[in-house]
Amino acid sequence: MELLPSLLSTLKTLDPGTLDQEYSMVRSQTQTLKRDLSLTTEAGALKENIKKNRYKDILPYDQSRVLLSLLTTKSDSDYINASFIKGVTADNKYIASQGPLSSTVIDFWRMIWQHDVKVIVMACREVEMGKKKCECYWAPFHQSAAFGPFTVSNQEETIHTVNFIHELFSLLLLQTSRSLIQYQFLSWPDHDIPYEATGVLDLLERARNSQGTHTSPVLIHCSAGCGRTGVICALDYIHDLLVTKQITSDFSIKKIVLELRRQRPAAVQTKDQYQFIFTAVACMFEQVLQSAKSQLYCNVSELKKPKKKTTTPASSKRLSDQIDMNDTYAVVNKPKQPHPPPTNPAHPAAVQPSKTRSLPLATHYDNASAGASAAPVYSTVKPRIKPHSLKVSATSLYDNTILSSHSPGEGAPSGINREYHLVSAEHLSSTDHDYEDISSPVADKTSLCSAGGIGFNCRIQKPRGPRDPPAEWSHLER
Template sequence: MAARQVSFIVTDCHYLLTVDIRACSAAWRTNNVCSAEAGSLPSNVRKNRYKDVVAYDQTRVILSLLQEEGHGDYINGNFIRGADGSQAYIATQGPLPHTLLDFWRLVWEFGVKVILMACRETENGRKKCERYWPQEKKPLQIGPFCITLTKEAALNADVILRTLAVSFQKSQEFRSVHQLQYMSWPDRGVPSNPDTVLTMIEEARRLHGPSPRPLCVHCSAGCGRTGVLCTIDYVRQLLLTQTIPASFSLCDLVLEMRTQRPSFVQTEEQYGFLHHTVAQMLHSALQRTSPLCQNLKENCAPLYDDALSLRTSPALPASPCPPGRVLRSSSMPATQSLAMADTYAVVHRRGTPATAREKSERPAVETPLYSQVAPRAQQPGAHPEQAQGARPSSCPADQSPTGPDAYEDVADRAQTGGLGFNLRIGRPKGPRNPPAEWTRL
């Protein structure tokens, strides 16, 4: 994904863009680019919750189920094209008391499996949506539809997931419809955290599966909060299919959706939230797809397989280790199944320059800079405890793994500080002599 694909994150100005969006929408209405004649008919006007939010004729949902019984074809809802060009969403208003039947006609006729609801039934003392599902196990009868609540659970602190069993005209056919209701999204406002919204959308897509049927998305008017949800899911589908174009513009996408449903993404604050959420999604996608980030993830995989490995291991000493002892590295999680790798040399630190008197008192042969050693378990006459890695010392034994990158002390008199403390060095991949630089330490 090229960097230019997310350049709009830096250059977009929320205020100017929302002004442009409003201006374009007003021009469309003035020039009759988006007409709303069907919803303005006297027989349909009362089916609109708000007089300024009427379904566009070009994309409106036309109901045919039960028309023969005298029910009209109008509902305040529009099809919204998805990332693949299909009718991926039905954006509709929250049902009114006298449009409950029309709502369930829509759900049944178009095979809706998942409903996303972005409002409460009542907000700030005003009715925002008529309840179209039963609150208890007792079935709810709406015309020829029988709706039963089979399961209700909290998806997270903000979202409730309900499973409904729906039948039509007392038939034996029952369809399962899932409803996800966001409980804390204020009207004309935004959620406090995009993560809960993304979780809601991801769960909706999991429940929806590969079905070609549309998602039904609604709030009270079916435009502001509904528009945010549809746009986030649209961008998410682009990222999942890796089809986001180099010229991608969030402003252009919102404008395109506004040609299909009036006032889609209604306020500047909602556009800012949408902008922030899309930027977060793009950032996450870049982290997953970037070769550099992928290499870092692979190299660090052992550290993050288990989040508990980031905590301090209880096997490490509770108090500081006494001076003169070097501990293994604690950067790797504790594991008892790894044996200490073979070692081939120990580096000895050069002491401070000796005086002439000290030189005369020292033996003629000095300790070599390095010496050949073997693992404790292979040393002749090793004590059983030492063979298992135990140390005869007052310092508690470190139980960290002794893998090829781990450190282990080799002498109780090991000197600390500087670069020359006694360490066992991991065996190289092939035989070689110690580096010449060692003689210059």
């Protein structure tokens, strides 16, 4: 990955004239390889096989040609104009083949069945520039066609933009059925190049996903099985170098093309196709770098993202809040001034300041009344649901506080119209986030709130009865 930026810069700065000279060197060195490695084409030149070649000057090397061992008739031979191509991780990663003729369609399916091919990449159309470039070796959509002992059913057909078609075939031989996928690239003229590289890279990515973990070779063909086929093999080979992290500082597209030509004659047939490999590889490197950058950005954003608050079940709210309060609010109702001990311990306001920071979960608070369970010290504003344990008197005049009359800024949020009780802490469960500050405890029941403050957190006591009006109110005007 560290080499990609420098390699990408080199690919973008290459001069077209330099690439033309380099391609001329590829052609001359191909002849040297053929002579030094003693590459021969004797099988394809046999009289009985001449008619099986689409082009007389494109014959597979005997050292790398595909031999057919599956025989369907007594007259079947082992010859087909196709070659094995080595990959990064496998010796027979690809089969580079010419487009089948009408006389070789059965041989084509014999090869597919024998090597259990799962993916076919077709880089040509059936007819180009008014000439037949490839025989149709499949059936129309939702139909079946027989080719000798083979029955091919076209089960699915999807057109992806204007570049290629994806089809799903079912191949049947002697009651045994297999499925395979064909990708036909539509935007690649013969002896020419596509108008953009992304279409080819997208097709190859889909083909790799369809191949999955299958170890069978990928069948790639155009018309002659050398020009466009060689470009596709080279691009997929370079992609595998990236995936397996085998891109080195001496990375050379020229060496890769020469290695392809050692296995398949005339692979990458024109200088335009050779230059297109450089363009497509630069696009591939850019995609990889952009993907790595995006992944890094996502990881950094994930680290900076605040953790989501987990919701606590209602049954455990009181317990979890109690633990948090013990740790954070050790002394929650410490009085501002000392008060004498209360005369009525049962009264909810008669609590003593806590002297411990944290208590075990199973112990009682040391400020709880004798014989009482550990009840929360906090009071909470709770929606108007009358507890069953409270007895409401018919004469009560101040059972609740109506917040609907508040305007925004007077202690209630805008738009809220609800009724609330002010209930003592022993009848309530604590909430998740709202902690209410407790004012200083008092013993005088007649006081409405402590001297500590006035407002939301006051404990409002019910008046014992009507009060006498002020003396000045009794004066009647005449």
